[in-house]
Amino acid sequence: MxxxxxxxxxxxxxxxxxxxxxxxxxxxxxxxxxxxxxxxxxxxxxxxxxxxxxxxxxxxxxxxxxxxxxxxxxxxxxxxxxxxxxxxxxxxYTKNNWSGVTKTFLFHFYTTGTGMAAFFLRRNMIIQRENAEKEKLQIEMELNYLKEQVNPHFLFNSLNSIYSLSRQQSPETPDLVMQLSELLRYQIESSKKDIVLLKEELEFIENYLLLEEKRLSKRCTIEFLIEGDLLGLKISPMLLIPFVENAVKHGAQSTNEQSTIDISASIKNTTLHFCVVNSKPSMVSISKRKGLGLENVKRRLKLLYPNSHVLKIEDTEEKYHVNLSIDLLVSKL
Structure with missing residues (x-):
């Protein structure tokens, strides 16, 4: 170098x-x-x-x-x-020609000033390029760290689901273990990539919801709706699943009451509108709902889609509502 x-x-x-x-x-x-x-x-x-x-x-x-x-x-x-x-x-200076020295001095003063301007302009461009490279490297390192955090977090939640079914001695447990293995296979493969097809990511969410729906039996109604043409759009892997996991964890999983989870993904042009609404139990311990998953995904959104996403979260007495919009063509991927 x-x-x-x-x-x-x-x-x-x-x-x-x-x-x-x-x-x-x-x-x-x-x-x-x-x-x-x-x-x-x-x-x-x-x-x-x-x-x-x-x-x-x-x-x-x-x-x-x-x-x-x-x-x-x-x-x-x-x-x-x-x-x-x-x-x-x-x-x-020849023959005490101070007039010539003065003129030459002023000329060199001008050329040296011009050279200084070019020098500082070039150095500023180099510094900006180095800072941009450092920022890019820092973002890549932070994103890799955040992606690595997603893996154990999702695995922990999924194993909890299988553990609950095994305690109930459900005959569906072996099938669900196989289903979980498919989910984990996708997660491992997608974690090696910066972007995946939006279609694959939504299919992953759908399979995860099918697993949770079997575990929660009849006490939770889950609706998952996809609208619009995916058009080969791509998204950062495992970016949406934390919102779904939190809907299950803080909604249906925290109570024996009848509960609902409504999830929709609509595509308009290149913008994804992802909405998650879950009912809240009538009696539940007070929680600020700031788990690792949500904080992780918020940070990833700021890094990957700094000026092209809008995240709104509404927490009422009866429902928890997440509304996320992302322009998938404007990102730092």
């Missing part, structure tokens, strides 16, 4: 030197007849180009890193003016 950076710096400065040389030769082209040979004219342009770049190089490679970047601005200013004056003096 260091060798590549050094190589780029050398190439950039050689290119800048050649550009300044060309500009000097073009600007003095009208005076080419004053020189004995074209070669002597070229040497004149080469000398001026070197003097211009010398002031710029002293500033870029010595003064800025040693004084400006260390916030020693006063010393930096003095040394910058001094170095420009020194270059101008060497270039123009």
């Amino acid at each position: 260091l060798k590549k950076s050094l190589k780029n710096t050398i190439i950039l400065n050689i290119g800048a030197f050649v550009l300044v040389l060309i500009l000097e030769l073009l600007s003095g082209w009208m005076m080419v007849d004053r020189y004995d040979t074209p070669f002597s004219f070229f040497l004149w342009g080469l000398k001026y180009a070197f003097n211009i770049m010398a002031a710029i190089w002293i500033n870029h490679f010595i003064l800025i890193p040693c004084f400006f970047d260390k916030k020693r601005y006063f010393i930096y200013g003095l040394l910058l003016i001094g170095s420009i004056f020194f270059v101008a003096y060497l270039e123009a």
Whole structure:
């Protein structure tokens, strides 16, 4: 990386030197007849180009890193003016020609200022690119961590469901174990991907609800409705399931009363509208309902769909209502 950076710096400065040389030769082209040979004219342009770049190089490679970047601005200013004056003096002082020195000083002051503007512009672009890369890396690391948290959380809830059925000695338990294995297979495969088909994700939710519906028997009515054309739309895996899990956990699972869970997924153009409504038991311990699953998915939504999702949660005495809208084509995936 260091060798590549050094190589780029050398190439950039050689290119800048050649550009300044060309500009000097073009600007003095009208005076080419004053020189004995074209070669002597070229040497004149080469000398001026070197003097211009010398002031710029002293500033870029010595003064800025040693004084400006260390916030020693006063010393930096003095040394910058001094170095420009020194270059101008060497270039123009002949026979006490202070007028020529002054003009040359002002010219070099202008070219050095232009070089500084180009230097800081380039450095700012590099810093912005590095910060963008760091931010992207940080988001990827955080998303991977959040995705890893989803796996044990979902497995824990699913095993609880199977455990409840096994205690009831339900004859459906072996079939449900196989169904759970299919759900886990999808989860493991999808966790390796950044995006999956929305159709597959909704099918996963449907199979999960079928498992929960058998476990909850007749004391919970579950409705799952899908409307609209999926159109090959894609979504981050395991993004919607925490809302469904919480509807089961804090609704039907927390009471022996009759309960309902209504879930709908409608697609309009490229926007997914996902709605989860579950009834709340009449008597239940007070809970702020801030489990790992919901906090996890809220964070993932902010990272993946920062400006293209709207999440509204309404908690009333009788119902808990989650309404999520996501434009699936606008994301950081």
